[in-house]
Amino acid sequence: MVVLKSVRPAISCSSFGFDGDQLVPLHKVSFVNLTLPASLLSVRLSSRNNAKLSLVQATKESSTASTNDSAAVFSGENLHQIATNGKATNIVWHKSSVGKVHRQEVLQQKGCVIWITGLSGSGKSTLACALCQALYSRGKLAYILDGDNVRHGLNRDLSFKAEDRAENIRRIGEVAKLFADAGIICIASVLSPYRKDRDACRSLLPEGDFIEVFMNVPLQICEARDPKGLYKLARAGKINGFTGIDDPYEPPLNCELELPQKGNNCASPCEMAEIVISYLEEKGYLQA
Ligand SMILES: Nc1ncnc2c1ncn2[C@@H]1O[C@H](COP(=O)(O)OS(=O)(=O)O)[C@@H](OP(=O)(O)O)[C@H]1O
Numbered sequence: 001m002v003v004l005k006s007v008r009p010a011i012s013c014s015s016f017g018f019d020g021d022q023l024v025p026l027h028k029v030s031f032v033n034l035t036l037p038a039s040l041l042s043v044r045l046s047s048r049n050n051a052k053l054s055l056v057q058a059t060k061e062s063s064t065a066s067t068n069d070s071a072a073v074f075s076g077e078n079l080h081q082i083a084t085n086g087k088a089t090n091i092v093w094h095k096s097s098v099g100k101v102h103r104q105e106v107l108q109q110k111g112c113v114i115w116i117t118g119l120s121g122s123g124k125s126t127l128a129c130a131l132c133q134a135l136y137s138r139g140k141l142a143y144i145l146d147g148d149n150v151r152h153g154l155n156r157d158l159s160f161k162a163e164d165r166a167e168n169i170r171r172i173g174e175v176a177k178l179f180a181d182a183g184i185i186c187i188a189s190v191l192s193p194y195r196k197d198r199d200a201c202r203s204l205l206p207e208g209d210f211i212e213v214f215m216n217v218p219l220q221i222c223e224a225r226d227p228k229g230l231y232k233l234a235r236a237g238k239i240n241g242f243t244g245i246d247d248p249y250e251p252p253l254n255c256e257l258e259l260p261q262k263g264n265n266c267a268s269p270c271e272m273a274e275i276v277i278s279y280l281e282e283k284g285y286l287q288a
């Protein structure tokens, strides 16, 4: 038992905390600022925690508290807010002293997400590779998250029905956000047919850092290219719910860049990559 120096009560939050073994609304849990003698810290907390980080159970409007591994994280002088996010309860954000700005300084660029959307066969992967190569030759670090590739690993459990496509996009959006936070230019080349899923990814990033590129290539051209023979299979009824055939594609309403088809001609992948690079240069993403 230790004497409390101060109490921060009643954090207004819709999530839950622990009261003994019971889940209770967080407003019943108080966060306390303790001053412990160093000797007590090492004796009481060394078994499962290091001396700077301990787990405590806060008491309700009490003047005492005891160490207990079941509830809030208590870190030095900083009191953190316990959050609930989806099904993840009792989670606390842990901050690092090295932040995005520091990583950007090392890389001499700004992290962002270039989200390339369009029909199958519209040239998303080709543009992603050309762009990555063009950035690399300028000494800039990019990483491609290609829908097809991510479905070989992280998203192998997902089908092409609407809710699985939404989850596919959500996960890729979250991973892209981490890459951008790492200071990397993340190129997501994903069919992403539904507007609301793309917009949800946009909303994960700071204003300006989500750059949506629409490969505006008509279905007839994509179908004529058909590099994987999937359109043929879809037309033959051997693939159900194929985007553009019997599943919708919702074009962006307000994308940052649209790379249109001009008649039967299409700019070369390198020319398209240069259009994206000019945009990045103009917006300051190619410097820290
Ligand atoms: N039903 C159906 N509809 C559309 N596309 C299909 C389908 N089944 C398989 N494929 C192949 O999967 C690639 C698209 O994967 P994505 O993860 O980018 O799609 S989505 O964003 O979840 O809609 C897509 O690759 P790309 O051609 O690179 O777009 C197709 O090759």
Ligand SMILES: Nc1ncnc2c1ncn2[C@@H]1O[C@H](COP(=O)(O)OP(=O)(O)O)[C@@H](O)[C@H]1O
Pocket (backbone or CB within 6 Å): 118, 119, 120, 121, 122, 123, 124, 125, 126, 127, 189, 225, 227, 266, 267, 268, 269
């Ligand atoms: N700018 C372009 N001009 C002409 N053909 C292209 C262009 N970009 C891609 N292609 C061709 O179109 C086909 C589909 O390209 P791909 O990048 O695989 O599209 P997606 O990733 O959207 O399915 C490939 O055969 C590719 O060579």
